[in-house]
Amino acid sequence: MKQVLASIRFLYQNVLEKPVPKSLNIKIKKPQTLPVVLSKEEVGRLIKVTSNMKHKTILLLIYSAGLRLGELLDLRIGDIDSKRLKIHIRQAKGKKDRYVVLSEKLLNILREYYKIYAPKDYLIAGAKGGRYSDKSVQSVMKQALKKAGIRKKATVHTLRHSFATHLLDEGTDIRFIQELLGHVRLETTQIYTHVSSRSINKIKSPADSLDF
Template identity: 40%
Template structure:
């Protein structure tokens, strides 16, 4: 590890960034250095400008990708190298708000049924049943299950936050059967070798099940989380409750699900018709 890389890593750790963000930000500086084939402390402000123009115009990078690069590179130059450059205030990626793909309950059942690996199947089932992020799901431990209160503890979620989510009767029953069959008493709920199953392997298994199913949607494991939230909203659950279950900081993040649920649109149409029936020409 180079001295600059070590210093940046330590600066990020002192600033309270998660290990995943630390690795991501360090990688952005590595890509920048490789682009110019020299140490990042020798790169000029104008060259950084040209690098981001390359990302926007040639690589056609998404707004979220550019934001990650901006945050990582800006941290390196402003915090580690103590250089304040105006270019970092100029770069403002154009954000687009795309609606997520959502599976129907029947489509969820079809895909989960196509997962042949028993550990992957129960892991994906739990992710859907509790609206988890894939990184939260793979790290679950046996002690995270509170059977008496029917709660699942999500440890160190996005932003380093813990939360509890409700565990319905059927998922709890499936988890109990799974633990008995596999002799899992302590440790990771979904073990693999010396740790837990990986996010990557779970994604591969899910994509394979989608491809072999009759479901024609661009679904990933994260789609299960979107579907969970949408199904709760369609069932009449309060959006503020859904916000807390998902671990969102702001209600505006959860509001996206009001735009993707067909049942709410149908109910709105009926309500509007009822309101407008007596309008006079």
């Protein structure tokens, strides 16, 4: 449909040399697809089957704090506030700093991670101490999914989707979730209301009342 409209506009502007009719100035809405979400049990399996401490830390960091991939890779050691149980996210997608929750389980994993890798600058560092690569994180996720036997079309970002959905399932106010995710608009966060099981599970199918 979009290509057809573009062709007609081109005809008016470049061949007929006439103004494009207002009726052709239509905005085609992109189809809204729901995000893939893992269950808590599936996330637990991902973490459990990942034996490499750095890889385990990566997966748990993204899920437990709802981080974007870039936010994970930009984390410095000083961004972890173990006393206040917060993680400082600097200059995120909306160009604003924010704080996210630091899970106590993650803190324990981070302490083990520090003992093994002793990072100097970046929290998750590459082989030479520089920024870890996007592809490496994606590979970690792909391997974990395979080991855990999860066949959903999940990506690294699926862990962030799962974080938000699980909070919503547990009754967390959507505005708090918006703040944790760093969304500028509430409408962006509301997509998770469509995949949360909290409301759906309250609905009883009419088939359950059939007598057969």
